[in-house]
Amino acid sequence: MDKVVKSEAEWRVQLSPEEFRVLRQAGTEPAFTGEYVDTKAEGVYACRACGAELFTSGTKFESHCGWPSFYEPSGNDAVTLIEDRSHGMVRTEVRCARCDSHLGHVFRGEGYPTPTDERYCINSVSLRLDPSQ
Template sequence: MTDQPADLSQLTDEQWRERLTPQEFHVLREAGTERPFVGEYTDKTDVGVYRCRACGAELFRSTTKFESHCGWPSFFSPLAGDRIIERVDDSLGMTRTEVLCANCHSHLGHVFAGEGYDTPTDLRYCINSISLTFEAE
């Protein structure tokens, strides 16, 4: 029997450190960012579903992934609107929209609008590879 709460968003930092590698913890729980062009999913084109690495929640389908040349996996839409949380991020002296997993509140990346991408939403969900796992279909 575990002493971890059923609601993963309520885990303590110590409990998260037991579940994640130091690099995963830095990005997922401390809102860090992996270096561009090094993530395992940046150039992945296989068909499947991208899940939250921290909790396994389904977040994005490969059919919404596109090449934005930004250095991180980019998607134009989440699997469903209730799968993510968006909140204002005023860090680094600029205002951005942070994207979190709605299930466990882990940091995934940021979403940007109006960049002129030829996508159905004109949105770019710029997501850290280390925040994701991939399940092929």
Template sequence: MEPAEVVKSEQEWREQLTPAEYAVLRQAGTEPAWRGEYTETKTKGVYECRACGAELFRSDTKFESHCGWPSFFSPLAGDRVILREDRSMGMVRVEVLCARCHSHLGHVFEGEGFPTPTDQRYCINSISLRLVPDETP
């Protein structure tokens, strides 16, 4: 894995993030299903990493998966996220990290049969994201 572009000490991350944000972004936690602010949001815009501000996903790749967390079928570009094997919780999953600061975002799943162009579901914690709405003319 390439080194993070944004590097901070754990104390600096703790000062910047709320305890809940820190638990998910820096300790690979998971927010409770159906509790995140973006689970059912339809606002058009760009979803950024809450820790470093990197642009990660566009709202036009967000879809209804009914899983309890925001779901996207693709990041803005492949180099915006890092994928790595996660063997926690007694299963093998693919963890999604922000490529810029290596913060935990969620997991990606394939082959679930959703009618999307990629057949992937980036299941992302709302608390890992910040939505920047498109400007309206």
């Protein structure tokens, strides 16, 4: 997978202001407002910035946290995890491995009945669903 590297100006032209704020400035969309929070459609969730496959609908689950939740990425190299010490907390940030865009955070050990006990809490605005035909 080839890395996607663009200048801030190039990202600003490609992305909407909200997409830029979340994907490139590590923002967060308000809870329960994203288009994929309650989506049940089958398909592949790709990075809205570069199109890389990130998650599949088969790993999406109801966490009732306000953002789409997945229990694992679609591949071992789909995302990168980075320690995030912002806002007085220690969390694990999830970024697209291909373009380094901010997607959300991953939380572990919360007791969800999933195979991994992980919750990839991802901003809808960071994703684009390619529905199965």
